[in-house]
Amino acid sequence: MNSFNSPYNKLQDAQLPTFGKPKPKMKKPGRLFSLVIVVLALGIVLTLLNIYELHKMRETGNLQQAVQPQAEGKPGKYAVRTPIVWVEGKKLESGYLKHVFAVFDRIGYALGNGDSDWDVLWSHEYPFESLAKKMSVLKPHQKVNHFPGSGYITNKVSLAVSTNPFIPRAFKIPKEKRQFLQYAEEHPHTLWVQKRNSHRGIKIKHVQELDLSDDGSFVQMFVDRPFLIDGRKFDIGVYTTLTSIDPLRVYILESEALFRFCSHDYYPFDARDIKKYVVGDDYTPVWEIPSLKKLYRELNFNFKDAFNAYLDMKGHNSRKLWADITSAIKTVYLQKEAALIGATNKYTSSRNFFEMVRFDFALDEDLNVYLMEVNMSPNLSSGHFRENTLMYEQVVFNLLSLVLVTRPVSHDFSQSSEDEANMRVSDKDISVFPEWCLSAQCLHSCENEMCKLCSPCVSLSMKKTLKLAYLEHINKGNCGRVLPQRMSGEFALQWTPSHSDPEFHSLNHRNKLMYMWFVGKCRQSTSWC
Numbered sequence: 174m175n176s177f178n179s180p181y182n183k184l185q186d187a188q189l190p191t192f193g194k195p196k197p198k199m200k201k202p203g204r205l206f207s208l209v210i211v212v213l214a215l216g217i218v219l220t221l222l223n224i225y226e227l228h229k230m231r232e233t234g235n236l237q238q239a240v241q242p243q244a245e246g247k248p249g250k251y252a253v254r255t256p257i258v259w260v261e262g263k264k265l266e267s268g269y270l271k272h273v274f275a276v277f278d279r280i281g282y283a284l285g286n287g288d289s290d291w292d293v294l295w296s297h298e299y300p301f302e303s304l305a306k307k308m309s310v311l312k313p314h315q316k317v318n319h320f321p322g323s324g325y326i327t328n329k330v331s332l333a334v335s336t337n338p339f340i341p342r343a344f345k346i347p348k349e350k351r352q353f354l355q356y357a358e359e360h361p362h363t364l365w366v367q368k369r370n371s372h373r374g375i376k377i378k379h380v381q382e383l384d385l386s387d388d389g390s391f392v393q394m395f396v397d398r399p400f401l402i403d404g405r406k407f408d409i410g411v412y413t414t415l416t417s418i419d420p421l422r423v424y425i426l427e428s429e430a431l432f433r434f435c436s437h438d439y440y441p442f443d444a445r446d447i448k449k450y451v452v453g454d455d456y457t458p459v460w461e462i463p464s465l466k467k468l469y470r471e472l473n474f475n476f477k478d479a480f481n482a483y484l485d486m487k488g489h490n491s492r493k494l495w496a497d498i499t500s501a502i503k504t505v506y507l508q509k510e511a512a513l514i515g516a517t518n519k520y521t522s523s524r525n526f527f528e529m530v531r532f533d534f535a536l537d538e539d540l541n542v543y544l545m546e547v548n549m550s551p552n553l554s555s556g557h558f559r560e561n562t563l564m565y566e567q568v569v570f571n572l573l574s575l576v577l578v579t580r581p582v583s584h585d586f587s588q589s590s591e592d593e594a595n596m597r598v599s600d601k602d603i604s605v606f607p608e609w610c611l612s613a614q615c616l617h618s619c620e621n622e623m624c625k626l627c628s629p630c631v632s633l634s635m636k637k638t639l640k641l642a643y644l645e646h647i648n649k650g651n652c653g654r655v656l657p658q659r660m661s662g663e664f665a666l667q668w669t670p671s672h673s674d675p676e677f678h679s680l681n682h683r684n685k686l687m688y689m690w691f692v693g694k695c696r697q698s699t700s701w702c
């Protein structure tokens with residue numbers, strides 16, 4: 174089902190603008206003649222240019238794939254070369270990169286391989302060893318989804334033993350055995366986990382049970398008294414993208430995150446049952462957690478907004494938590510930048526690289542944030558949970574937009590699949606005001622003004638409008654909003670429809686809803702304010 178198309182179709186059907194006034198008729202035949210000559214000369218130059226361009230494309234050997242059918246009767250359109258993606262990974266046929274393929278397809282890429290004149294390489298494995306030769310001769314326009322040396326960030330040992338107030342204390346074994354034993358003596362009640370780079374070793378142990386001669390491993394403090402929701406421990410995965418080193422530029426996906434719950438209740442605690450404290454592949458998803466289910470399912474919030482709403486309603490401060498998470502991520506990149514620069518030195522330019530990883534965090538009862546690990550090539554497979562499709566496709570789509578490999582072409586939304594439409598903007602992206610929507614009055618009726626934007630209360634036509642507003646905001650580039658009026662984050666947090674707000678009360682019904690929606694989005698993230 175295609176959930177929105179009319180405004181776009183209208184846009185596409187719109188007539189081409191005409192420039193200037195109609196030309197006055199020429200009076201002197203001499204002037205007309207010279208004009209004809211100029212036009213003819215221009216025509217010849219353009220034709221020559223076209224031939225030259227075509228020739229260049231033929232040299233790439235990709236003419237069949239690379240030239241898009243030119244729109245007939247629409248002069249002035251350039252022939253656009255279809256960009257090419259090369260996807261590399263073991264056993265691709267098993268489908269774990271399905272959503273990566275889907276997104277590249279939707280943004281107009283053709284599939285190539287290492288011998289094509291490719292534009293983007295998406296490699297599941299770290300490519301700087303297996304594909305070293307190709308990586309040493311990158312052309313300026315080619316983009317690779319890894320950074321040389323990113324192991325400095327994702328390597329478990331290297332990460333755990335770096336100084337970062339958000340990383341639980343860890344010791345290299347056997348090198349720091351002495352310091353470890355001393356620390357353990359001073360903190361006799363601490364429990365430990367012993368890990369290696371190669372596996373997620375995990376079982377909790379007392380000091381006496383650890384193998385302190387295991388070369389290449391490390392021991393790390395176990396974060397006990399975890400923050401629980403409905404009795405379950407969980408972790409939070411934050412999709413983080415490095416777009417540049419020297420100078421550093423790092424972004425996180427702000428709209429969504431991965432929440433994985435342990436499959437057994439934490440209490441009564443038993444160190445022998447790792448399902449109580451370790452998140453495995455068979456984790457419990459958000460929609461099976463009673464306190465989040467309603468927000469996610471019925472009220473149509475996404476994972477992150479449902480989680481934040483839960484925290485805020487319990488009297489915690491979700492904004493502080495995300496500020497700490499951001500701070501932990503910042504520290505990691507600042508500490509590792511020099512190593513990354515070193516690893517990139519032998520390449521022509523670091524501008525060929527970008528990399529998205531997933532930072533996994535745990536929380537304790539006081540909502541302190543602990544960085545547990547950083548995953549290179551995070552799992553993007555919805556094989557186990559089909560419902561994760563939306564999140565994974567939005568993760569990949571936002572990443573590709575950020576690193577400028579999506580092309581600014583208009584798309585025919587009437588042709589797009591439901592998954593594609595949702596990837597761009599879904600019902601979950603437009604949900605606002607979770608506390609109000611969960612209140613008894615909004616659950617039972619849409620009468621009150623506070624309830625008007627709750628998912629069950631919003632009309633289909635208003636949903637389309639909100640989705641367009643969402644897309645405009647995402648794509649606004651250098652444009653800034655004038656109406657609805659902009660606001661501060663503080664203002665949005667205190668705002669209610671009965672607030673004395675002359676701007677709001679002066680508006681008509683639909684404008685009120687639009688204004689209120691931006692207030693709701695501004696509460697979720699200040700970029701909307």
Ligand SMILES: *[C@@H]1O[C@H](CO)[C@@H](O)[C@H](O)[C@H]1NC(C)=O
Pocket residue numbers: 269453454455456552553554556557558
């Ligand atoms: C990715 O996650 C799913 C769901 O938890 C799991 O079934 C699958 O085995 C994971 N894939 C990989 C490659 O780890």
